[in-house]
Amino acid sequence: MSVGPVNMRNRTSVAAFYNAEYSPPTTYDWVGDAAACDAGVVSLAWRQATIRRLNFFRRLCGLPLADLDRAKDDDCRVRTSPSRTAYITV
Numbered sequence: 001m002s003v004g005p006v007n008m009r010n011r012t013s014v015a016a017f018y019n020a021e022y023s024p025p026t027t028y029d030w031v032g033d034a035a036a037c038d039a040g041v042v043s044l045a046w047r048q049a050t051i052r053r054l055n056f057f058r059r060l061c062g063l064p065l066a067d068l069d070r071a072k073d074d075d076c077r078v079r080t081s082p083s084r085t086a087y088i089t090v
Contacts, residue, residue, distance in 0.1 A: 006059060014060075021056045023049065 007013040032040020047068055055065045 008060070017059075018056075021059075022053060 006017045027043070027046070029043035029046055030040055031042075032038045051066055051068055058065055
């Protein structure tokens with residue numbers, strides 16, 4: 001991911017950012033079996049391309065960048081699991 005700022009008021013700057021960062025994804029490379037209900041995984045290259053594309057939009061909005069940090073992923077999964085959901089009655 002480039003580190004320079006994107007001048008949102010300059011069409012050339014945004015177009016250059018798009019051409020540099022909004023690259024087409026790599027091959028899907030899914031290893032799983034739908035018939036056997038095996039979720040499998042996608043390749044690291046695919047996951048990195050997905051994060052790169054997500055971060056393209058996050059940078060345009062001025063949001064912090066996302067990454068492939070497994071610890072954060074696991075923490076988020078635990079925090080949002082149905083067993084931990086708090087129900088508020090009004």
